[in-house]
Amino acid sequence: MDDQLHLGEDENMLALRRAWDRAMHTLANRVNKPSFESWFKSMKPVSFDGERVTLGAPSPFACEWVSKRYGNLVREVLSQHLGKTVEVAIVYLPPEKRPVLGETPAEECPPAQREPTITLEPEPPPFEKPALNPKYTFENFVVGNSNRLAQAGAMSVARAPGQSYNPLFIYGGAGLGKTHLMHAIGHYVLQTHPRLRVAYLSGETFAQQYITALREHRIDAFRQKYRNVDVWLVDDIQFIAGKEHTKEEFFHTFNTLYQMGRQVVFASDRPPRELHTMDDRLRSRFEAGLIADIAPPEFETRVAILQKRAQIEGIQIPDQVIYHIAQAVEGNVRTLEGVLISIAARASVHGKPITLQLANEVLARHYVDEKQVHAIPSEQAVLQAVCQRFGLSTQDILGDQRSREVLMARQIAMYLLREKAQLPLQQIGQMFGKNHSTVLHAYNRVKTSLNKDKELTSIIYDLSAVLGN
Structure with a gap:
């Protein structure tokens, strides 16, 4: 260990150098070897005014890491070896500012006249910030089971x-x-x-x-x-x-x-x-x-993605159209959002509101097969088909009647709205004035009875043919 004063040093700096040498041995035994090799070996003593020690680290990241993870330990160890309680600051020290103890560069002035070469809060060298999409933030990312x-x-x-x-x-x-x-x-x-x-x-x-x-x-x-x-x-x-x-x-x-x-x-x-x-x-x-x-997003996540993008872009779009797009476009968020923007642009250019018909036109022309678009029936089509099959009115099915025939028609309508129209349980529940668990119960009851109840199976088969899938 060098116990001599170096040119330009005072007694405080000499004490810090001695203490830091001893502290390094202590730290080597207090932290694991990879951490010591990565963080502490490259640190340098910078200044000591008798109360505050400044240490230099080779990168801004190292400053934050050591300060947060080992700041208290470094203060404890240095205080022990300095024989007094001190505050410790860890700052970024660019390579060109790192002191070479015992050497005075030829171009520098004598110690009494030269300007300080080290500041306590130096700025890091310029680094070009990455080109990031301002819309790609955590706040705008829709979380689902798939991601x-x-x-x-x-x-x-x-x-x-x-x-x-x-x-x-x-x-x-x-x-x-x-x-x-x-x-x-x-x-x-x-x-x-x-x-x-x-x-x-x-x-x-x-x-x-x-x-x-x-x-x-x-x-x-x-x-x-x-x-x-x-x-x-x-x-x-x-x-x-x-x-x-x-x-x-x-x-x-x-x-x-x-x-x-x-x-x-x-x-x-x-x-x-x-x-x-x-x-x-x-x-x-x-x-x-x-x-x-x-993984590709499930239906509910696709709906949430469309709602979030519509909110970000300020697009006024009916929920029915959002559900329809989510049903028609699967597997790719980029395509999903592209459909939304295309529909909104088409509506704006022609001065029209966003409707299911407009959505189907855009979907069929640019994104999915026309047969696939029209294979998804609307909620009105499902209700109308069920009403015609049972000779009931829409009010009968959506109302509170509890006759056997109405209950059966209502459960079949809920099943088809979920299975064929692919509507979420919550939306179906809103149509019938029920909660989603009631809708789920009706759906599961019909599904488990298929191929066991011949009458029910025949009705579902006939209605599926009417609805085109």
């Missing part, structure tokens, strides 16, 4: 980068919300940790930028750019599979960030085990954290 785990994992890493699931691997088909969650993480981190450096890019962009860097002899700048971020978001990583040199660079970039405790999030159209042209070492690292899939 609940992925959303929860994304929110967890956004709230505490590098502390929960690292890496986070999200996979699913096109248009299901992977990119939305990636952007949402970026937005949240930048809002809550504005000093952290966030990079978002696709696997294809990484490959293209790597090739360009090689060609233009700027590979060091390329590595510096991505190996010093605090949160690395890489979308569509399947595009680097099969590109040997790109995979090698990708592996080392990921390894560097992972070992430094930086947050890494990947998205792909398939799980790690199905990335067959990816190296085993990469697949094993993908599988080291949380793997979360996003």
Whole structure:
């Protein structure tokens, strides 16, 4: 240990250097080896005024991480070795400002005249913020059974980068919300940790930028750019599979960030085990954290997605039309929202209200087969068919009569509205003045009686033929 005063030092700084050397030995025994190697070995003593110690960390992320996780421990250990209670501040120290103790740069003035080279709150070097879609936030993401785990994992890493699931691997088909969650993480981190450096890019962009860097002899700048971020978001990583040199660079970039405790999030159209042209070492690292899939949304989630998008865009659309779109378009959120925007645009251009007829025209022309669109009967068509079959009026079925014939017609209507018109239980209940559990009971009663009750089976068969499916 160097016990001599260095040029430009005072007694306080010498005491801090001695205390920090001893504190490092203590900390090495108090925290696990990976944490010590990642966070403490690179920290430097910066200043000590007798009451407040300032330590320098190599990145804004390291500042926040050590302050939150080990701040009390560092204060306790330094106070012990300094022989007095002190406050500790951990600040970001850019490479060019890190002091080399015992050396005075030739261009600097003598100690008595030179300006201080270290400030307590230095700004990090400029880092270009990622281009994120302003609409892709957690607030605008509709959560359902199909995406609940992925959303929860994304929110967890956004709230505490590098502390929960690292890496986070999200996979699913096109248009299901992977990119939305990636952007949402970026937005949240930048809002809550504005000093952290966030990079978002696709696997294809990484490959293209790597090739360009090689060609233009700027590979060091390329590595510096991505190996010093605090949160690395890489979308569509399947595009680097099969590109040997790109995979090698990708592996080392990921390894560097992972070992430094930086947050890494990947998205792909398939799980790690199905990335067959990816190296085993990469697949094993993908599988080291949380793997979360996003499946096609169920009907209720599709309805909620349409309602949320209509609210965001200020589109006035009847619930009946929303339910109809959700019934006709399955499996892709992007297409679902595209239908909504197209219908709204068509209504605006022609100065018409949004109706089922207009929705069917747009659906049949651009999105789904015309037969498929018209195969979904409206609620009015179902009620009319049931009324004609039993010789009843709509008021009879929707009213409170409890004769055997009316009860049977009412239950069959509820069954067909759910099974054929694909309406949600809550909406059916509103039509009949019932709660959703009553509707569910009627639906299950009819369903379990099919193929057992010949009369009921015949009625359902005839009505299905009338309704066209």
